[in-house]
Amino acid sequence: MAKYGMLIDYDFCTGCHSCEVACQQEHNYPVGKNGIRVTEHEYDTGEKIKIDFMPFLTDLCDLCMPRVAEGEKPACVKHCQSACMEFGLTKDLAKTLGDKSKVVLYTVQPG
Amino acid sequence: MGKIDVYPTVAWSAGAGCHGGCGQKLFVEDGKMVKIEGDENHPFNQGRSCPRVLALTQYMYHEDRITQPMKRVGERGSGKFEPISWDDAFDYCETEMSKIKDQYGPESIVFAQGTGRDIGGPISFLAYSFGSPNWVQLGLSGQSCYTPRLGAMKAVQGDFGVSDCSQFLEDRYDDPEWEVPEVIIVWGQHPPNGCPDAFFGHWIVDCMKRGTKIISMDPRNTWMTGRAEHHLKLRPGTDGAMALGMLNVILGEGLEDKKFCDKWVHGMDELRERAAEYPVERVAQITGVPAEEIAEAARFFANAKRGSIHWGVPIDMCPDGTSVAHGIICLWAITGNIDIPGGQVIARPSHEVSSYPYSTEALVDLYGEELVKTLTEKRIGADAYKMVKNFRGWAQPDMVIDQIMTGEPYPIKGAWIQTANVLGGQAARANFHYEALKKLEFVAVVDLFHNPTTMALADIVLPSSTFPEKDSFRSWWAPLSIIKKRVQVGDCKTDWEINFELAKRFNPEGTQRWGSPMDYFNERLAPSGKTFEDMEEAGGWLMPEDGPAKPYRRHERGLLRQDGEPGFNTRSGKIEVYCTAYEDWDLDPLPFYTEPPQSPISTPELHKKYPLIMITGARSQLYFHSELRGIPWLREKEPDPYVEVHPETAKEYDVYDGEWIYLKNDLGKVKRKVMITERVKPTEIQTLHGWWMPEQEGAEPNLFGVWDYQINQLVPGPQESQSGFGGGQYKTTLVTLEKFEQGAAANG
Numbered sequence: 001m002a003k004y005g006m007l008i009d010y011d012f013c014t015g016c017h018s019c020e021v022a023c024q025q026e027h028n029y030p031v032g033k034n035g036i037r038v039t040e041h042e043y044d045t046g047e048k049i050k051i052d053f054m055p056f057l058t059d060l061c062d063l064c065m066p067r068v069a070e071g072e073k074p075a076c077v078k079h080c081q082s083a084c085m086e087f088g089l090t091k092d093l094a095k096t097l098g099d100k101s102k103v104v105l106y107t108v109q110p111g
Numbered sequence: 112m113g114k115i116d117v118y119p120t121v122a123w124s125a126g127a128g129c130h131g132g133c134g135q136k137l138f139v140e141d142g143k144m145v146k147i148e149g150d151e152n153h154p155f156n157q158g159r160s161c162p163r164v165l166a167l168t169q170y171m172y173h174e175d176r177i178t179q180p181m182k183r184v185g186e187r188g189s190g191k192f193e194p195i196s197w198d199d200a201f202d203y204c205e206t207e208m209s210k211i212k213d214q215y216g217p218e219s220i221v222f223a224q225g226t227g228r229d230i231g232g233p234i235s236f237l238a239y240s241f242g243s244p245n246w247v248q249l250g251l252s253g254q255s256c257y258t259p260r261l262g263a264m265k266a267v268q269g270d271f272g273v274s275d276c277s278q279f280l281e282d283r284y285d286d287p288e289w290e291v292p293e294v295i296i297v298w299g300q301h302p303p304n305g306c307p308d309a310f311f312g313h314w315i316v317d318c319m320k321r322g323t324k325i326i327s328m329d330p331r332n333t334w335m336t337g338r339a340e341h342h343l344k345l346r347p348g349t350d351g352a353m354a355l356g357m358l359n360v361i362l363g364e365g366l367e368d369k370k371f372c373d374k375w376v377h378g379m380d381e382l383r384e385r386a387a388e389y390p391v392e393r394v395a396q397i398t399g400v401p402a403e404e405i406a407e408a409a410r411f412f413a414n415a416k417r418g419s420i421h422w423g424v425p426i427d428m429c430p431d432g433t434s435v436a437h438g439i440i441c442l443w444a445i446t447g448n449i450d451i452p453g454g455q456v457i458a459r460p461s462h463e464v465s466s467y468p469y470s471t472e473a474l475v476d477l478y479g480e481e482l483v484k485t486l487t488e489k490r491i492g493a494d495a496y497k498m499v500k501n502f503r504g505w506a507q508p509d510m511v512i513d514q515i516m517t518g519e520p521y522p523i524k525g526a527w528i529q530t531a532n533v534l535g536g537q538a539a540r541a542n543f544h545y546e547a548l549k550k551l552e553f554v555a556v557v558d559l560f561h562n563p564t565t566m567a568l569a570d571i572v573l574p575s576s577t578f579p580e581k582d583s584f585r586s587w588w589a590p591l592s593i594i595k596k597r598v599q600v601g602d603c604k605t606d607w608e609i610n611f612e613l614a615k616r617f618n619p620e621g622t623q624r625w626g627s628p629m630d631y632f633n634e635r636l637a638p639s640g641k642t643f644e645d646m647e648e649a650g651g652w653l654m655p656e657d658g659p660a661k662p663y664r665r666h667e668r669g670l671l672r673q674d675g676e677p678g679f680n681t682r683s684g685k686i687e688v689y690c691t692a693y694e695d696w697d698l699d700p701l702p703f704y705t706e707p708p709q710s711p712i713s714t715p716e717l718h719k720k721y722p723l724i725m726i727t728g729a730r731s732q733l734y735f736h737s738e739l740r741g742i743p744w745l746r747e748k749e750p751d752p753y754v755e756v757h758p759e760t761a762k763e764y765d766v767y768d769g770e771w772i773y774l775k776n777d778l779g780k781v782k783r784k785v786m787i788t789e790r791v792k793p794t795e796i797q798t799l800h801g802w803w804m805p806e807q808e809g810a811e812p813n814l815f816g817v818w819d820y821q822i823n824q825l826v827p828g829p830q831e832s833q834s835g836f837g838g839g840q841y842k843t844t845l846v847t848l849e850k851f852e853q854g855a856a857a858n859g
């Protein structure tokens with residue numbers, strides 16, 4: 001099992017793009033390259049139009065291990081304006097899943 | 112590689128572009144900022160940051176950044192500029208401005224600002240030192256950006272008010288004094304898109320996480336409206352009727368806070384009578400929102416123990432924006448939500464520090480009797496509008512541009528433009544602004560990049576700074592903060608440094624007690640008992656202590672009035688829902704509704720020709736007004752100026768997603784890329800303002816493509832409200848959609 005993971009409470013993701021630019025700054029990625037991508041989902045529930053967002057970790061995500069080693073949060077987690085991202089041990093994060101709705105858990109094998 | 116040092120500071124444009132005030136940590140290596148991160152110890156943002164500030168290194172060290180004063184050498188508009196020294200630049204400005212002053216008087220130069228940066232202090236300092244009363248948000252019809260709401264709050268309740276998201280308390284959500292609002296009406300804004308006016312947009316999201324329910328007042332569907340308890344999709348520009356309809360329900364059903372109203376509200380009977388003219392059925396007809404939905408939302412708000420209203424610029428932009436704001440203030444007032452935890456708290460500048468003096472005595476002391484006389488006698492718009500005369504020192508923007516064109520009642524010959532890309536940004540009837548401003552004899556622009564305004568108009572461009580490059584301070588609500596310079600880029604100077612130097616030349620006596628801007632800052636900071644240096648030692652920011660600048664229930668504790676008595680800072684000591692200040696200014700003392708000047712109802716013929724209501728002026732998370740289109744990390748995420756079109760509308764006009772089309776009305780046509788989406792209703796479209804293409808040719812006639820993309824070419828004017836503040840049809844202009852080929856055929 002991947003040791004570290006990222007839990008995202010995507011119901012609160014506002015699509016603000018902070019995680020994306022934080023990642024690009026942290027890794028000095030040029031345009032087009034990113035450890036995280038946020039996509040928009042628009043749909044009709046019959047009662048209302050919902051606009052939801054879903055952040056997705058790409059292969060370029062290294063979970064900011066150098067930052068983590070320094071005791072910092074990953075750049076995206078720290079700057080997320082909704083504070084809806086959580087980094088931690090996969091097993092700890094997985095334990096909390098049952099109590100939550102609308103969350104995703106990404107596991108990444110740090111390189 | 113050198114050592115990297117980390118310094119805290121506080122953001123206030125330029126670069127991020129906003130009126131927030133978040134804490135940021137600057138990572139500096141060999142004198143260069145290599146990275147920026149939110150300051151997790153700062154209570155404003157707690158480490159969180161927007162994409163714009165996170166892209167700041169790309170902005171500061173951008174190859175297009177202007178880093179030396181540039182004097183025009185070719186024809187105006189040729190784009191030919193040559194670098195000159197600061198000394199020469201100041202000499203040149205002094206000479207040219209003095210020429211105009213000697214020939215026509217100091218009022219013949221206008222001092223134009225946009226928004227962003229700590230601009231109010233330095234630009235008024237320079238304008239007044241020069242002797243001109245004409246300090247103006249040029250282009251912004253009706254001064255419709257917060258000023259109308261601020262004026263209304265001052266008039267009705269004697270003080271400003273904001274949603275209480277614990278921002279005045281150091282421990283924020285953990286402070287035991289704070290309580291979670293049961294409900295927040297989010298009226299005409301999508302808060303996650305930015306940090307307007309000293310308010311971190313995501314605070315609303317923080318409250319939602321803690322249980323706050325949302326009532327959305329928004330014609331569009333957004334992330335937030337999809338999560339709202341009630342979403343009232345009103346027709347753009349009908350907010351005034353909506354407020355009255357809700358008041359009607361609350362008063363009609365006796366849901367107001369009677370104890371509070373008896374004690375603290377003036378004019379309940381008159382308000383009741385006025386609201387009675389707006390039964391929900393009538394309001395439903397005007398707004399397009401079903402009567403029952405309006406009534407339920409009104410009950411939900413009134414029945415909550417604590418609630419607030421967070422509002423946006425569409426309110427200012429309603430016809431009679433100051434009256435619409437009045438109606439909305441009545442909503443939070445009669446429900447007893449003022450200055451309670453989780454309610455609508457009174458907002459005062461932290462520690463009673465202000466960026467610039469405004470009492471008459473202070474103005475006389477600084478700038479002399481003559482200036483104060485000029486402010487009343489020569490300020491454009493002060494004669495025409497009593498509210499303009501009596502609330503703040505602005506000149507009236509719609510009238511200023513008309514006067515530049517006509518030269519009546521006196522000629523305007525020069526402009527000092529700072530933090531304002533007038534032509535690429537806020538100017539309604541943008542082409543008219545272009546023609547009028549072209550006539551000026553002298554134009555200086557202070558900015559960080561070339562843009563359509565510098566290219567078309569500037570005789571000289573003076574390079575300003577981003578916030579990591581400047582010393583400054585802010586006291587806008589809380590906390591009191593200093594902005595501390597950590598790096599230097601090229602020869603750039605801060606707005607304060609530039610204006611201070613010139614102000615000294617024009618007003619040596621008034622300004623002689625200050626040797627540097629820092630001396631001035633320290634004088635302004637004095638009410639806090641701290642100097643800039645003290646503030647730095649204290650970590651850069653201070654929350655207000657118990658007193659007039661800290662909630663709660665200050666009206667009960669005698670903290671709001673000069674005389675120290677309990678009550679509000681109004682004539683009656685009460686919240687004046689019947690507003691005597693408005694009465695003094697020859698305005699209706701009660702809220703009323705005005706139909707937008709162009710609409711299916713007021714101009715049915717025009718509506719047949721142009722059947723779509725165009726909403727502009729919304730915020731993108733990635734841009735700030737007309738700024739930041741050249742920043743790679745931002746532009747890649749929103750590369751094109753799109754227009755939101757409902758699927759049914761797209762079908763009707765036979766356009767596909769991603770198709771380039773024109774938006775068009777009698778004033779012109781503008782290019783947009785279609786985004787088919789149910790964010791908008793079939794009767795409305797939405798598109799962002801501020802588009803020009805920094806990657807295109809800047810010289811005339813192209814001007815970075817501004818005439819292809821500047822949406823405010825379609826927005827007519829002058830359209831200020833009866834009070835002089837508010838109005839401007841940025842949200843309610845009628846247009847149609849035209850395919851590219853169709854236009855070509857018509858032209859051929």
Ligand code: SF4
Pocket residue numbers: 022023024026035036057060061062063064074075076077
């Ligand atoms: S954890 Fe680090 S590498 Fe992964 S997406 Fe976030 S910022 Fe990028």
Ligand code: SF4
Pocket residue numbers: 012013014015016017018019020038053055076079080081082083084085
């Ligand atoms: S920073 Fe947070 S809220 Fe913003 S897009 Fe990323 S996950 Fe969503």
Ligand code: SF4
Pocket residue numbers: 122127128129130131132133156159160161162163164305306311
């Ligand atoms: S928009 Fe908000 S996060 Fe961004 S710089 Fe301004 S205050 Fe800070």
